[in-house]
Amino acid sequence: MAEINLFLIFLGSIGFDLLIGDPKFLIHPVQIIGFYISKISDYFIKNFGENKKILFWGGLFIAISTIGISFSLGKLIELSYLQSRNHFFSGLLIFFGLSSCIASKGLITSVKEIAELIERKEINDQNKRLIKDKVQRIVSRDVKSSSIKHLMRSSAESLTENSVDGIFGPLFWIFIGIVFIKFSVYLPGPLSLGFSYKAISTLDSMIGYKYNYFRYLGFFSAKIEDIFTFVPSRLVLISLPLVSDKVNESISIIKNSYLDGKKYDSPNAGLSEAIFAYVSDIKLGGKSKYKNKIIEKPIINATGDNCNEEKIKLICQLILRLQFLWIIIFVLVFFIISSFI
Template identity: 85%
Template sequence: MAEINLFLIFLGSIGFDLLIGDPRFFIHPVQIIGFYIKKISDLFIKNCGENKNILFWGGFIIAISTIGISFSLGKLIELSYMQSKNNLFSGFLIFLGLSSCFATKGLISSVKEIAELIERKEINDKNENAIKEKVQRIVSRDVRSSSMEHLMRSSTESLAENSVDGIFGPLFWIFIGIVLMKFSIFLPGPLSLGFSYKAISTLDSMIGYKYDYFRYLGFFSAKIEDYFTFIPSRLVLLTLPLVSSKVNNYLSIIKNSYLDGKKYASPNSGISEAIFAYISGIKLGGKSKYQNEIIEKPIINSNGDFCNREKIKLICQLILRLQFLWIIIFILIFFIIFNPN
């Protein structure tokens, strides 16, 4: 019974994120995680910035402590809920906690807004600066000198990549947690795994870079994120064509997406971007500025069109369709596991 209630809370949290997103009155867990990561990272950089070994092991401490604290907090709330026989307050905390692990409404709304601003007929210096500020909030690259075309591409790449980190990765690990709770309440559950994955994703986005101090400080964070996003990104690769108009070309799209995606240094971001690029018919990759360094990423879907507002709308629709498909699959799996007869 408790597992069914948890599953219903899980479904409700998805709906809450789709309809409401992140309430402004609620302190988002990512803000707390980010504050901790920044403070301890700055401490290591300020005092040990020239010592690669200390930065390397300092990064290990940052990663393990951040994930450990996040996991423990989620586990305590889960145990409180399970041992108190579905306590209403603990259930409400789980509901809010799970909804905070998803970023569907926030991600889609922000990218759509950017696309609409870029495709307005009148763009002056003030509008251009406002657009760049909005793009900079969702990407790690430096967009201060970017053209409108590059800003559109950057936003699209962020949408494709972050759909896994912010939507499908949490969906996968939270569902795994619900299944594990069937066997023991002391195993990782939905909130502990959801918080852990959110911590891993935040670590990677804040310090998981390959330049300056972060090359050493963020090594463990980047590797851990690679491992925990590996399965969700492949599941997106395999299932996204099923909710598109190109399902008849399923095998060729999977093959081309995988071949283009694996050219990226990251084992996951290239795959995520590639499948969305081939399904929506756009070209991604190319030159981008990170700090003071120009990095040229491999071209994905070289025969595709340039990114535009209509293509971004299509990708947003695909994300919502795929999320719905995953929910249907999770419901079927849940009832097979919990009602074998």
Template identity: 70%
Template sequence: MAEINLFYIFIGSIGFDLLIGDPRFIIHPVQIIGFYIKKITNFFIHHFKGNKRILFWGGLFIALSSIGISFEIGKLIELVFLQSKSNLISGILIFFGLSSCLASKSLISSVKEISDLINSSGTDSKTEKLVREKVQRIVSRDVSTSSLEHLMRSSSESLTENSVDGIFGPLFWIFIGLVFMKFSIFLPGPLSLGFSYKTISTLDSMIGYKYDHYKFLGFFSAKIEDYSTFLPSRLVLLTLPLVSFKINQYISIVKKSYFEGSKYDSPNSGISEAIFAYTSNIKLGGKSKYNNQIVEKPVINSHGDICTKEKINLICQLIYRLQLLWILFFTLIFFNI
């Protein structure tokens, strides 16, 4: 019975994330684990920045300790809930904890806000400056000199790439935890796996880079993120066309998306961007500026349209539809195991 209650809490947390997002009155778990990652990362860089070997193995310690702490906190809350037969306080902690692992509201709202500014206010210098500031908050590339068209593309790429890290990746691992709970309460559960995946994603975004000290310090974090996102990204590849208007081109779209997305340095991100690019018929990839260097990513869907407000709205609709499909799919599996 407690496992069933966990599933209902899971469904409720998805709805809460879609409607409310992250409540401002609650400290987000990412802020807590991010503080730990930042402090211990600064320690290694400050004391061992000239020692590649120590940075390399220090990065493994940072990754494992951060993930381990997150997992244990989630597991403890799960055990309290299950062993106390659905304790109210632990149930509330699980509800808000699972919701914090998802980023549907914040991710979609931030990108829609950008597209609305560009389309409603024209191209005056004040608007362009505001748009650049908002885009810079959600991307790692330098957009200080970007055109409006490039800003829209950057926003679309951020939305399509982060839809896996922020929405479908957590959904996948939370559901795996729910299934494990049906066999034993001592196996990894939805909150412990949800917290772990969120921490992995945070590690990658904070230290998983390929330059300076992070090339060694963030090596393991980047690799762990690659492996943990491998299955969710492929599942998005296979299921997104099912909720699009191009289901009759299913095989062709999946093949093209996999082929072109796999050319990226991060195939998970490339495949995610590619399947959204083909289902919404937009062109992604090309030149961007990173750390004062121009980086040219492989072009995806070269004959697609440029990114517009209408295209961003379509991508958001696809994200909502795919979430619904996954929930229905997960529910069917959960109650038939």
């Protein structure tokens, strides 16, 4: 019965995130995780910035400690809930905790807002600065000198890549936790795995770079993120065409997306960008500026259209449709497993 309640809490948290997003009156777990990563990373860089070996092993300590603390906190809340016969306060913590692991509303709203500003407002210097500020908040590249066309592409690339890190990755691992907890309350559960994945994603976004100190400090964080996002990114690859109007072309779209996506250094980001690019028929990739250095990413869907507000809206719709498809699959799998246990 407790496992069913946990599953219902999970479904409720998804709905809460879609409707409300992150409540402003609560401290988001990412803020706490980010504060810890920032402080301990700054310590290693400040004191051992010239020692690559210490940075390398220090990065492993940062990764393990961040993930371990996040996992332990989630596990303690789960045990409190399961061993107190569904204590209301613990259940509430799980509800808000799971909701905080999923970023559907926040991600979609921020990118839609950028697209609407570009398409519906007169592009003067003041509006362009506002648009650049909003884009800079969701991308790691430098957009100070970007054209409107590049700002729109940057927003689309952020939306398609982060849909896995921010939505489908957490959904996958939270559901795995719900399955595990059916076998034993001491196995990793939905909140412990949800918090762990959020920690992994935050580590990668903060220190998982390939330049300067981070090449060594963030090595383990980037590799761990690659491992834990491997399966969710490929599930998105094969399932996204099923919720589009190109379902009859699924096999060729998946094949082309895989071929284009694997050109990227990341084993996951390229695939998630590529499948959305082919399904929505947009062209992604090309030149971008990172830390005063121009990097040219492989072109994805070379014959696709330039990104615009309508394409952004379509991608957002695809994300929501795919989320509902995954929920249906989760429900079916959960009750099939329950019938055998």
